[in-house]
Amino acid sequence: MENRPSVWSSNRFWRRSATWVTGVASVLLVFLTFDSMGQMKMGTAADIKNKVDKRIPSPLVINYKIDYKLNKTRGHEIPIIGGMDANGYSKYEEKEKFFGKDNWSEKEAKALIHKGKLTIQAKNCMDCHTLLGNGAYYAPDLTKAWLDPTWETLASAYGGKEYAIAKFLENPPAMAMHERKMPNLGITKEEAKAVVAYLKFMSAIDTNGFPRNFGKIKGAVDARK
Amino acid sequence: MQGNRLYEGQKLALKYFMVAIVLFGAQLLFGLVAAIQFLYPNFLFNILDFSIARILHINALVVWLLYAMIGAVYWLLPDEAGIEVVGVKLGNLAFYILTAAVAVVVLVYLFIQIGPGKESTIWFITEGREYIEAPRWADIGIVAVVLVFLYNVYATVMKGKHTGILVVLMADLIALAGLYLAGMFYTDNIAVDQYWWWWVVHLWVEATWEVYVAAVGGYILIKTLNANRKVVEMWLWIEVAMMFGSGILGLGHHYFWIGTPEYWWEIGALFSALEPVPLVGLFVHVLYDWGKERGKGNNIKNTPAFAWLTVETFGNFLGAGVWGFMHTLPQINLYTHGTQWPAAHGHLAFFGAYVAILIGAIYLAIQGKAGLKEMRMTKASWWAITLITVGVLIMSVSLTISAYVQTMVERGQYGGTWEGYFIAQANQWFVQGMGWRLFSGLAVVVGYGFLVYDLLTIDKKQPAEVREGAVAAA
Numbered sequence: 001m002e003n004r005p006s007v008w009s010s011n012r013f014w015r016r017s018a019t020w021v022t023g024v025a026s027v028l029l030v031f032l033t034f035d036s037m038g039q040m041k042m043g044t045a046a047d048i049k050n051k052v053d054k055r056i057p058s059p060l061v062i063n064y065k066i067d068y069k070l071n072k073t074r075g076h077e078i079p080i081i082g083g084m085d086a087n088g089y090s091k092y093e094e095k096e097k098f099f100g101k102d103n104w105s106e107k108e109a110k111a112l113i114h115k116g117k118l119t120i121q122a123k124n125c126m127d128c129h130t131l132l133g134n135g136a137y138y139a140p141d142l143t144k145a146w147l148d149p150t151w152e153t154l155a156s157a158y159g160g161k162e163y164a165i166a167k168f169l170e171n172p173p174a175m176a177m178h179e180r181k182m183p184n185l186g187i188t189k190e191e192a193k194a195v196v197a198y199l200k201f202m203s204a205i206d207t208n209g210f211p212r213n214f215g216k217i218k219g220a221v222d223a224r225k
Numbered sequence: 226m227q228g229n230r231l232y233e234g235q236k237l238a239l240k241y242f243m244v245a246i247v248l249f250g251a252q253l254l255f256g257l258v259a260a261i262q263f264l265y266p267n268f269l270f271n272i273l274d275f276s277i278a279r280i281l282h283i284n285a286l287v288v289w290l291l292y293a294m295i296g297a298v299y300w301l302l303p304d305e306a307g308i309e310v311v312g313v314k315l316g317n318l319a320f321y322i323l324t325a326a327v328a329v330v331v332l333v334y335l336f337i338q339i340g341p342g343k344e345s346t347i348w349f350i351t352e353g354r355e356y357i358e359a360p361r362w363a364d365i366g367i368v369a370v371v372l373v374f375l376y377n378v379y380a381t382v383m384k385g386k387h388t389g390i391l392v393v394l395m396a397d398l399i400a401l402a403g404l405y406l407a408g409m410f411y412t413d414n415i416a417v418d419q420y421w422w423w424w425v426v427h428l429w430v431e432a433t434w435e436v437y438v439a440a441v442g443g444y445i446l447i448k449t450l451n452a453n454r455k456v457v458e459m460w461l462w463i464e465v466a467m468m469f470g471s472g473i474l475g476l477g478h479h480y481f482w483i484g485t486p487e488y489w490w491e492i493g494a495l496f497s498a499l500e501p502v503p504l505v506g507l508f509v510h511v512l513y514d515w516g517k518e519r520g521k522g523n524n525i526k527n528t529p530a531f532a533w534l535t536v537e538t539f540g541n542f543l544g545a546g547v548w549g550f551m552h553t554l555p556q557i558n559l560y561t562h563g564t565q566w567p568a569a570h571g572h573l574a575f576f577g578a579y580v581a582i583l584i585g586a587i588y589l590a591i592q593g594k595a596g597l598k599e600m601r602m603t604k605a606s607w608w609a610i611t612l613i614t615v616g617v618l619i620m621s622v623s624l625t626i627s628a629y630v631q632t633m634v635e636r637g638q639y640g641g642t643w644e645g646y647f648i649a650q651a652n653q654w655f656v657q658g659m660g661w662r663l664f665s666g667l668a669v670v671v672g673y674g675f676l677v678y679d680l681l682t683i684d685k686k687q688p689a690e691v692r693e694g695a696v697a698a699a
Binding site: 009010011014015017018021022025026028029032033035036037039040041042055056110113114115116117118119120121122123124125126127128130131132133134135136137138139140141143144145148149150177178179180181183184185186187188191194195202205206207208209210211212213214215216 | 262270274276279280340342344347351353354358413414458459466469470473474476484485486487490560562564565568631636642643
């Protein structure tokens with residue numbers, strides 16, 4: 001009896017364990033991926049009309065005012081689209097002009113988002129900035145850039161913050177605010193508009209509260225403020 | 226492997242290693258440019274902007290690791306299977322096609338850099354997705370070349386001996402190649418985009434590459450210490466179980482904040498920590514067995530390869546394991562995600578888990594090429610391993626300090642705005658961290674110089690008794 005080899009040093013035991021563990025983990029991943037893909041489908045015009053919250057909203061959110069507020073039930077901030085109801089969720093009512101109009105059709109909005117995403121990839125934005133927190137760390141995170149207080153302060157001078165951001169993107173060195181400045185990437189007027197639309201759309205994605213406290217603390221401890 | 230006769234597959238491996246080492250140099254060069262730009266942002270502004278330097282830095286890394294990985298497989302494949310690599314001519318052709326394609330992609334990155342916001346840019350210039358920026362045409366080319374490689378491996382193993390190391394490699398390589406397909410599509414939905422992008426990035430570096438490394442590490446232990454094959458294979462299966470058991474669902478730690486459902490918080494937090502443990506187990510077990518027989522003529526057959534394998538074992542545990550786990554819980558990751566934290570982790574993990582072992586594999590090939598029964602470290606080997614290892618360690622600690630500052634100041638104090646970002650970047654401690662990173666980066670570059678010199682000359686610098694094979698015969 002005492003000479004029987006232990007199962008813990010048996011190659012066959014470990015080979016079988018490895019196969020089972022890998023198989024079970026892969027099946028679980030596939031199952032979870034189907035579920036996640038369902039939950040991450042981009043919203044539609046009908047969702048906005050029926051006030052259905054989507055993790056990835058319809059591109060039509062560019063017609064609405066977007067905010068980022070603490071939701072007591074979920075314990076973190078969530079995007080608020082078109083005003084907040086009594087329970088802390090989106091009302092989809094309050095509109096906001098985007099490049100002069102607040103009635104972009106679903107087709108127009110989708111085309112803008114499409115061009116914006118292509119431009120973001122074509123200019124390698126992700127190799128300086130982070131988007132949804134992923135990318136490089138040489139420039140600020142863009143997840144909620146649309147809601148950044150910097151643009152609020154510049155909005156009036158340019159007739160709206162979308163104009164300010166677009167102007168910046170077309171020739172960033174001209175509006176540089178730091179020594180580490182963004183280069184001129186030859187972004188056209190059309191592309192700039194599309195990128196701004198994408199930033200507005202991205203700020204309405206439900207990121208489970210990332211980044212926390214965005215834009216709430218201004219100059220909290222800094223003596224210069 | 227002993228003797229002067231090399232298999233054709235091993236000659237092909239040497240070609241892969243050569244390109245790998247050249248690209249390693251390119252990686253360091255562009256990393257240096259990016260590190261300088263953090264301190265002096267006007268350096269090469271408008272000529273080689275940070276984004277381009279970084280693309281070249283990380284793409285050169287990924288591509289040279291893949292080259293060295295393919296090379297190491299071509300090196301051990303005929304040796305393990307006991308026969309010449311099947312389809313080695315096709316393998317040679319694939320090598321030249323791949324290298325030409327890589328050259329074109331690099332030139333386009335360097336001189337064209339960006340394109341207009343159209344589909345054609347995605348196809349021909351850049352996909353703009355971190356790590357896998359390579360344009361779509363190159364993706365398709367890579368898939369074709371990898372298919373040739375897989376055919377060579379499978380056909381050779383089918384015909385020759387099926388050792389445990391080869392069986393694990395076969396299963397692993399097919400998953401590795403298949404996962405690349407998950408990164409080859411375009412979508413306007415950035416959350417879905419990043420979801421699948423992580424399938425490539427995470428399931429490569431935190432699952433399939435780790436298992437690959439364990440298989441090659443086992444082979445190096447057999448070659449350098451005469452390790453017991455049964456022990457190696459047992460730990461290899463433990464590695465597969467733990468790596469895939471924790472790594473596949475460990476994907477969840479990238480799905481905390483990208484528009485994904487909340488259940489990934491729990492899943493991601495749970496499955497991450499166990500990834501590199503078995504490699505340490507294997508290493509210690511084999512070293513213990515070897516120590517018992519010490520002094521009975523069982524010298525380490527290749528001390529530089531063994532030294533790099535030692536760096537690998539503990540570097541992997543520290544860089545991938547400890548540094549990863551430090552910020553993997555969602556409660557912490559909420560503040561560290563998108564800061565220098567992943568940069569600190571990434572530098573130490575890529576070095577510890579992949580760079581070290583692949584350099585070890587290259588030393589093993591140099592020994593085989595020279596037909597030496599035993600190969601000893603030279604002064605240059607010592608300087609190379611010391612400067613590179615200590616350099617990367619200091620670099621990672623420096624980045625960690627900067628990361629702390631960024632997390633506390635930008636995220637904790639200012640809530641992550643543009644203003645908060647730049648206040649944190651200007652913080653004296655953040656800047657000091659960046660300074661030390663540049664300094665240690667220079668040390669790594671000097672170490673790389675020693676490494677290249679050593680790889681070219683080590684076989685000629687062996688002491689007389691080693692060259693005549695007197696030691697091994699004793």
